[in-house]
Amino acid sequence: MSTPITADIMPRGWEPDEIQLWADAFEDLAQLQSRTGQFFPIPDDFTKADVRQVKEILPLLDGQKVVLRGDTVSVGLVSAEALDQLADTRSGMFRLTVGYEGMLFTLGQHQMDLGPCTETYTMDKILNMKEARRDIAALGHATAVLRLARNFPAVRYLGSERPE
Incomplete structure (x- = not known):
C-alpha cells in the first residue's frame, strides 16, 4: 500500500483517513504474523479495538515500553495490613509492579503467548478508602480503586526485569 489513496478507489461513504487506518492495520497484522511466525486468518469481526491492540504489540516485540x-487501577486486598501499607506512603505516591508469567494476546479465535510481561503503576490516591476499610472489616477482603499519578504514566513491557 504505497500508492496514495484517491477518491476514485474509495468505497462509497468512506473517508480517506478511514481507508488509511485499515490499510495500516492490515500491514501491522502482517508484520505481527511475520515477526512471531504465527500465521492465522484475519478475524471476521476485526475491529478498531483489535487494530489498536496489534499496534501496541509491535513496539513490545521491539523491547519498547507501551x-x-x-x-485508575483496581487492586484486590486480603488484609487490613495491605490496605494500611498502601495508605501509609510518606510522599503521597506509591508504585506497584505487576509481573505476569505470560502475556496472552487474543485476536479472533487465535491466541499467542508473547512471554513474560511487566506493568508498573504509580498511584497518588486511594479513591475508595472508606469503602475498602469497611469491606476488609466485614468481608476480610476488598478492592481498592487507586488513581494513577499524572506525571508517571503506567507502562507495560515484555520481560520480567523490575524497573529501577
Whole structure:
C-alpha cells in the first residue's frame, strides 16, 4: 500500500483517513504474523479495538515500553495490613509492579503467548478508602480503586526485569 489513496478507489461513504487506518492495520497484522511466525486468518469481526491492540504489540516485540490508557487501577486486598501499607506512603505516591508469567494476546479465535510481561503503576490516591476499610472489616477482603499519578504514566513491557 504505497500508492496514495484517491477518491476514485474509495468505497462509497468512506473517508480517506478511514481507508488509511485499515490499510495500516492490515500491514501491522502482517508484520505481527511475520515477526512471531504465527500465521492465522484475519478475524471476521476485526475491529478498531483489535487494530489498536496489534499496534501496541509491535513496539513490545521491539523491547519498547507501551504507555497504558486509563486513570485508575483496581487492586484486590486480603488484609487490613495491605490496605494500611498502601495508605501509609510518606510522599503521597506509591508504585506497584505487576509481573505476569505470560502475556496472552487474543485476536479472533487465535491466541499467542508473547512471554513474560511487566506493568508498573504509580498511584497518588486511594479513591475508595472508606469503602475498602469497611469491606476488609466485614468481608476480610476488598478492592481498592487507586488513581494513577499524572506525571508517571503506567507502562507495560515484555520481560520480567523490575524497573529501577
